[in-house]
Amino acid sequence: MEVMEQCVQKGVKFVHLLTAGFSETGRKDYADLENQLSETARKGGIRLIGPNCMGVYCPEGGLSWADEFPAESGSTGFFSQSGQIAYQVIRKSEPRKIRFSKAVSYGNASDLQAHDFLNYMAQDDKVKVIGAYVEGIKKGREFFEAAKKASIKKPLVILKGGQTKGGSRATLSHTSAIAGSQNIWKTMCDQAGIIQVHSLEEMVHTLQAFQMMPTPKGTNVAILGGAGGGSVTMTDFAEKENLSVPHLAEKTIRQLEEFIPLQGSSVKNPLDIMAALTRKGNLIRVMELLRDDPNIDALIFNMSPNWIYKDYGRTALNIYLQVSLKAKEVLEKPLFISLAREDDVQADILHKEVEEWLHEAGMPTFPEFRLTARILYNMKKYRDYLDAH
Numbered sequence: 001m002e003v004m005e006q007c008v009q010k011g012v013k014f015v016h017l018l019t020a021g022f023s024e025t026g027r028k029d030y031a032d033l034e035n036q037l038s039e040t041a042r043k044g045g046i047r048l049i050g051p052n053c054m055g056v057y058c059p060e061g062g063l064s065w066a067d068e069f070p071a072e073s074g075s076t077g078f079f080s081q082s083g084q085i086a087y088q089v090i091r092k093s094e095p096r097k098i099r100f101s102k103a104v105s106y107g108n109a110s111d112l113q114a115h116d117f118l119n120y121m122a123q124d125d126k127v128k129v130i131g132a133y134v135e136g137i138k139k140g141r142e143f144f145e146a147a148k149k150a151s152i153k154k155p156l157v158i159l160k161g162g163q164t165k166g167g168s169r170a171t172l173s174h175t176s177a178i179a180g181s182q183n184i185w186k187t188m189c190d191q192a193g194i195i196q197v198h199s200l201e202e203m204v205h206t207l208q209a210f211q212m213m214p215t216p217k218g219t220n221v222a223i224l225g226g227a228g229g230g231s232v233t234m235t236d237f238a239e240k241e242n243l244s245v246p247h248l249a250e251k252t253i254r255q256l257e258e259f260i261p262l263q264g265s266s267v268k269n270p271l272d273i274m275a276a277l278t279r280k281g282n283l284i285r286v287m288e289l290l291r292d293d294p295n296i297d298a299l300i301f302n303m304s305p306n307w308i309y310k311d312y313g314r315t316a317l318n319i320y321l322q323v324s325l326k327a328k329e330v331l332e333k334p335l336f337i338s339l340a341r342e343d344d345v346q347a348d349i350l351h352k353e354v355e356e357w358l359h360e361a362g363m364p365t366f367p368e369f370r371l372t373a374r375i376l377y378n379m380k381k382y383r384d385y386l387d388a389h
Contacts, residue, residue, distance in 0.1 A: 004037050008044030015041060017050035023108055024052055038110040053107025054083030057090065057100065060126075065105070066090075074099020076207055077127035079117035081106060082161070085133040085200070092204045097359045098211060101126045113138055115146040122150035129154055129210045131203060135161040144188055151193030152389055155210045155382055158194050159203050160185060193385040195378050202371060208364045209336075209375050215383040216334045216376060218297035219243045222290050223270035225302030225338070231270040234302065234369050241373040245269055252293045259285065269296075274304075278312060283323050287330040297380075298334040300372055303365075305339075305354045306347040321354065325361055334379075338372040339365040 007015055022034035034051060041048045049055055054065040059073040065083070069090055076098055080086035083105035090103060101124065104117050114134050121127045130150060137143045150156050189196050197203045221243050223234050235245045248256075248269050256267035259282060266272040277283045290296050303324070309317045328335045337358065341351055355365050366372040 001033075001037065001040065004040050004044075004046075007046060008040065012046055015046050015048050015050075016053070016055035017048060017107075018053065018055065019050075020052040020107075022051050023110070034108065034110050041111060048111035049104065050107045051110065053081075054086065054105035057086075057103040059100065070094055070099055072099050073101055073126075075126060075128040076100045076131065076211065077121035077124065077129070078103040078131045079106060079114065079121070080104070080133040081109065081114075081135045082133055083107070085159070085161075088200050089131065089133070089203060089207075092200065093207065095356065095359070096204060096208045096364070097362075098204070098208055109138060113143075115139060115143040118143065118146040118150055118156075122146070122153055127154065129207055130156045131207050132156070132158045133161060133203075134158060140188075144192055147188075147192035147194055151382075151385065156192075156194050157197055157203060157206050157210070158189070159197050159200070193382065193389070195382055197378075201367065202374070205364070205366050205371065206375050206378065209366075209379060212362055212364045213334050213336075213379070215379045216298040217380075217383070219377060219380050220246050220295055220297045221373075221376065222248070222293075222296045222299045223302070224286070224299060225271075225274060225304065230302075231266070231272050234300075235270055237370040238300070238373045241370060242377045243373050246295045249293045249295050252289045252295075255289055256286070274307075278308065278316070278320070283320075283327050284330055287327045291330065291332050296333065298336065298376060299331060300336045300338060300369070300376065302338045302340070302369055303354075306342055306344070306350055309350055317354075321357060324358075325363065328363060334376070335363075336372050336376055337363065337365045338367075338369045340368050 004015065017037070021030060023031035037051070038048055057064050057069055059069070059071055066087060076093070078086060078089060078100060080089070080103070086103055086105045090100060093100070102121065106112060106114075106117065114132065114137055118130070118132070121130050147156060186196070188194070195206060197206055219242065221238060223231065223238065223245060238245050246269060248267075253267055256273075260267050260273050260276045265276060271286070273286070277286065290299055305317055308320055339351065339355055341348060358365055366375065
């Protein structure tokens with residue numbers, strides 16, 4: 001209290017209160033102390049971040065709460081009730097070439113709250129995509145109105161903590177947040193254009209997709225890269241995530257049959273044609289046909305660099321990756337690369353090298369097929385929201 005009063009006397013405008021041990025403890029005397037601190041700050045004209053939080057990360061301003069964070073500024077904004085979640089999102093985003101303009105860990109939110117940071121980032125031209133982790137919203141109407149305005153301008157991706165009975169109970173001891181009704185939350189997200197995600201991994205890959213890819217015009221997808229039963233299960237996963245795997249146009253099928261061998265292949269959708277794609281020019285030809293096919297809005301490419309490396313060597317793999325970049329431009333529709341890890345040390349090293357190479361080239365990758373399909377659908381859903389508003 002003494003330090004807060006000194007800040008008032010000095011005319012300090014903002015205070016970040018790192019310290020924990022206030023309302024999140026559940027003890028009335030500590031909650032009263034938090035209220036006393038925030039009231040002193042309010043009367044003295046101070047805006048308060050916290051308590052019980054890590055504060056501000058802003059590379060452009062030279063502010064960070066962790067030595068490991070990138071010094072380069074980017075175009076992603078992030079606000080989080082949890083410092084640990086914010087830390088994980090920033091660290092996991094780094095190898096995917098996502099950089100942050102501003103990130104805020106705001107804890108108990110005794111003064112500045114989620115809607116304040118959302119309004120700020122919505123108006124900030126340096127922020128192109130907004131991500132957030134929230135546990136409870138103290139001022140629901142203000143947040144709803146802020147989200148509606150923000151999502152019209154830029155994608156708003158939110159991970160909600162406290163979605164179960166146990167998780168909701170845990171939020172009380174973490175940031176003193178009351179998690180609230182899941183049905184109300186979901187309905188609000190639908191009405192405000194919020195993109196809901198359900199894991200840290202989904203958050204990071206969704207932010208990457210919105211930074212690097214156009215939104216698909218529809219949910220009709222071509223699937224490339226499966227074989228036999230794998231093609232069947234990928235089709236099931238896609239349709240469980242609200243996508244459609246339609247027949248290709250008859251013209252497309254006829255033209256594919258001109259250069260894809262009949263034996264051991266399928267030129268329908270899903271496309272079981274991986275062996276033929278190692279022949280020069282075939283991958284680009286496939287992209288041209290899918291580009292012109294009116295039945296297809298996007299392509300999910302289940303890439304297996306280890307298979308190409310083992311059968312054809314490193315030089316062939318390098319050429320294949322270069323051709324894949326060209327294929328992205330030729331397709332002129334969103335290309336989602338699913339790059340699943342394999343249970344092999346050498347394959348895992350190769351996977352990381354390929355992933356890094358593609359990210360450097362501005363091509364996002366996704367760690368498994370079903371998550372890829374979910375992100376594609378969420379991007380299309382957001383596009384529908386924009387079209388409707």
